[in-house]
Amino acid sequence: MNKRLFAIGDIHGCFDSLKELVENKIQLQKSDNLILLGDYIDRGDKSKEVIDFIxxxxxxxxxxxxxxxxxxxxxxxxxxxxxxxxxxIQNGGDKTLKSFEINSLKDVESKYIDFFKGLRCYFAFENFLFVHAGFNDNVLNPFTDYYSMLWKCKESYANPLLANKTIIHGHNLISISKCEDRVLSKLDVINIDTGCVYNDKEGFGRLTAYDCNNQRILFV
Incomplete structure (x- = not known):
């Protein structure tokens, strides 16, 4: 039996949604693989709880x-x-400080800093590539451009190293209906950042997981 493989998009301090998604929608087992696509902190109220949970x-x-x-x-x-x-701070760091109940980053416990420093920029598994944002299509080896992996999204890629891969990413907001459309169309690039922290915006406010084996999304 194939191991189950899931990816979850940008969480941004939405701890309650994350817990619900992992425990009740996915019902995560120890035999599963779960890739988290970054942006655990900032903007939402419960950044610390998110990191503690992970x-x-x-x-x-x-x-x-x-x-x-x-x-x-x-x-x-x-x-x-x-x-x-x-x-x-302008990008939501103030909410993270509040969640950790501190006034300065220098007061963050070292275990959290070690966690952040230990994060990798992409993960390859079978024919899937997981990344926060995207890849630089114009360099010989797109896996060397860390800036692009964190900041730059594309809807398609031509680089031979990215050919025949399904790229799962977040970073850029996409409505839940557009996300579903991309999944149903079996596109090579699937964005699952459905803006869980923006629940006041029509079509957003969901935390989304991609079920790689069954090519479907689950969301809270």
Missing amino acids: MELQKKGFNIIPLMGNHEAMLLDALEAEKDISKW
Whole structure:
């Protein structure tokens, strides 16, 4: 029997949706693989709970592969250089500080910083490629351009290294109906960032998982 394989899009502190999706919709088993596409923090109210939940699942022996999102990268930049703090704060970092009940990034426990620093930029599994945003189509080896993986999305790719791959990504908002259309059309590039933190926007406000084996989406 094939192992079940899932990916979940941008979470942005939406802990309740994440818990519901993992425990009740997916009903995650230890034999499953779950790839998380980054952006766990910022904008939503429960960034710390999201990270704690992911770390706890890993500790319990679930196969969780968390990828780096641009928001985790911005946090790490802000930690390294004071000049980058305001950019992170403007992009929802203030909500993350509040969730951790701290006033400065310097007060984040080291285990969380280690978690952020340990995130990989992409994951390849069989004919799937998982990435937060996308790839640079114009370089010989798209797996060397980390900036593009965090910030740049495309709807199709021509690079031979990306041929015959199904690319699952987040980063750019897409409505739940457009997401479903792309899945039903069996396109090579599937965006599953359905804007869970934007529940005041029509057609958004969902946290979405892609069930790779059955080519379908589950959402909360």
